[in-house]
Amino acid sequence: MSFTYEFERPSLTVDCVVFGVDESTLKILLIERGIEPFAGQWALPGGFVRMHEDLESAALRELSEETGVTKLYLEQLYTFGAAERDPRGRVVTIAYYALVRLADHRVRAATDARDAAWYAIDDLPPLAFDHRKIVDVARERLRGKVRYKPIGFELLPHKFTLTELQKLYEIVLERALDKRNFRKKILGMELLVALDEVEAGVSHRAARLYKFDTRRYKRLVRQGFNFEI
């Protein structure tokens, strides 16, 4: 089977930068390519867009196929279309970035991926194509967005301590935050619900657990509230 067109057409792919936080390290999910070009090299999970699927669906499908990751926050990042970015010919890729609760996801490689693994963002292997550039753009976007949308919670377990939350912001923003000011600010927003529960298995005073109140957040947004760290 083949398809014939009057004009040449570029190929269309999607690629995903999947962020996760593990023990105070920001990581992204990579696959080891099983096929040429760049076979054996690490790359972003992604692949060709099918004819009848939306772009976001394509991103979700590729992620699921190649890495087993399914439930996540996904958002379009940018479209990379430099004429020479792929040695196979003209390939335009729509990049997405995603946030996952890393503990929830046992990754497993499949389809075109020989392997799948989490890499610390500050210690990435050489990446195929222009994927390094895509990662840099994604990180920059995450840094920007985390400050005015409560997307950071997508990276944490549903129940978390204030210290974990602060650490997360410190990792993403790449700077230290003052403990008292951070708590005052975040609690002042009244978006967190204090649970009747504390962390377990620590050899010091156990911290209270909180959860993010999505309902309340949506209500406040409708009233003109702006999240900001």
Add this chain to the structure above:
Amino acid sequence: MSFTYEFERPSLTVDCVVFGVDESTLKILLIERGIEPFAGQWALPGGFVRMHEDLESAALRELSEETGVTKLYLEQLYTFGAAERDPRGRVVTIAYYALVRLADHRVRAATDARDAAWYAIDDLPPLAFDHRKIVDVARERLRGKVRYKPIGFELLPHKFTLTELQKLYEIVLERALDKRNFRKKILGMELLVALDEVEAGVSHRAARLYKFDTRRYKRLVRQGFNFEI
């Protein structure tokens, strides 16, 4: 001549939302389509991406061909790829938004465009495809970005009065600003150069003209300065 591929490929287009400000009205540039589908309807300027040109080059080329507009600020907006957005079949479009000094541009229609004209953003005709949605996303993006990047100046003549600048922000942000506070803030950034010149042809006290100091802005940014209105 024709091209044959093993797998189906979507078509790829670019579309541009070109903003201009005219007499305190925010306008965008539309073309009247000369060919099907939607012949005779208004639409965003745009067209198919060629095989060997970058996406941004394609956007600039289409703009120039269809409307005669050339020198402008251009930035990628978002990629729209819903499976059913184009009746001709699968067409993915990379949308750009652009800012121009409206007075500099005599528009003229050409190629696939029967006509080209500026329309007030609040009084648009029905648009072809999903272009209305693209316009809405672009407007939202402009509103957001104008506050923390000095892109508003791209919409004004090189020499402008403080009142013109304030009007511009009021139009884009859709709210009134306090004159004294606005001036204090904008002059305090030291990004404007007061010229030895005042506006002409007004029947009241003539306002001083200013220009934006790009050099100085870049220097300040390197030192960690953040523009913000």
Add this chain to the structure above:
DNA sequence: CCAAAAGTGTTCACGGTACACCCATGC
């Protein structure tokens, strides 16, 4: 009792906001 992290308030500086009148110019 020691180590480790949890939890908690106050002060100060700065920037945002509200607000009203005189001035210069053209007709």
Add this chain to the structure above:
DNA sequence: GCATGGGTGTACCGTGAACACTTTTGG
């Protein structure tokens, strides 16, 4: 001289930033 917009300063308040000690728990 009048209509029109240009241009200017101050007072208040809320938010961001700096900063250190006591409490709780497990080992």
